[in-house]
Amino acid sequence: MPEKITLYTAKVCPYAHRVELALEEVGAPYEPYQIDLQNKPEWYAPQINPASKVPAVAYGGPPTSPDKPSPESTKIAESLVLLEFVADLYPNSHLLPKDPVLRAKARFFIDAVGTKLNPKFFALVMRGEPGAGEGLLQGIEEIQKLLPEEGKGKYAVGDVYTIADAAITPFLARMEVAIKNDLGAFEPGEGTKVYEKLQGDPKYARFRKYLDDVKARPSFQKTFDEGYLVEAYRKRYEPARAQKKND
Numbered sequence: 001m002p003e004k005i006t007l008y009t010a011k012v013c014p015y016a017h018r019v020e021l022a023l024e025e026v027g028a029p030y031e032p033y034q035i036d037l038q039n040k041p042e043w044y045a046p047q048i049n050p051a052s053k054v055p056a057v058a059y060g061g062p063p064t065s066p067d068k069p070s071p072e073s074t075k076i077a078e079s080l081v082l083l084e085f086v087a088d089l090y091p092n093s094h095l096l097p098k099d100p101v102l103r104a105k106a107r108f109f110i111d112a113v114g115t116k117l118n119p120k121f122f123a124l125v126m127r128g129e130p131g132a133g134e135g136l137l138q139g140i141e142e143i144q145k146l147l148p149e150e151g152k153g154k155y156a157v158g159d160v161y162t163i164a165d166a167a168i169t170p171f172l173a174r175m176e177v178a179i180k181n182d183l184g185a186f187e188p189g190e191g192t193k194v195y196e197k198l199q200g201d202p203k204y205a206r207f208r209k210y211l212d213d214v215k216a217r218p219s220f221q222k223t224f225d226e227g228y229l230v231e232a233y234r235k236r237y238e239p240a241r242a243q244k245k246n247d
């Protein structure tokens, strides 16, 4: 029986969202604790994660409140480490298949998320680099190539939802919110342009179906707060746009 899990998280953070999805998928009891990333509690880095980032987990130890962590619990950070940790705690769950080939495929997919998709997402939404809209669409095509053909598996490596799906979904959901609402560091209109291409061009049909399928999971429905994210992106990106307009 796994021990007590406290998850230090932040609604805005896609990395932390990965771990929430995994915990929900296996039905693990856990206590989420929101960290305000603009004003982190002073105990957080010294007592939970020296890198001062979310997500992090305090595992085991005596019962304590999350803001008074026990030195006896084990502290674990890094979203991809935590995805594997949750799968190891629940070895009979569907999160990491037993078949070595499928396990390798799940890990390969996760590697592609980190190398082929996320840099494109950051370049467009966080830095608004010229040409980044096209770059993101290319990244999406790279991911689409890895998906099983329609009818041969709904999720990243087949019909079973794995850590690969938990690793990509938070980034796809945030990407969609940013482009659909045209909120990001890019020029106004650029997000909408990418969103319309993604929605309208038949070449992205497999990807669109995949995104619908992962978003339909109860784990996602329970952990994603779209309204909160829209507001957070507005606050983050609109002042810079207003400033540019006045320059």
Ligand SMILES: N[C@@H](CCC(=O)N[C@@H](CS)C(=O)NCC(=O)O)C(=O)O
Residues within 6 Å of the ligand: 012, 013, 014, 015, 016, 037, 052, 053, 054, 055, 077, 078, 079, 080
């Ligand atoms: N490589 C880390 C990245 C985690 C990360 O960058 N988290 C961000 C929020 S999304 C963070 O906590 N940043 C610290 C800060 O904002 O001060 C992981 O995969 O867990």
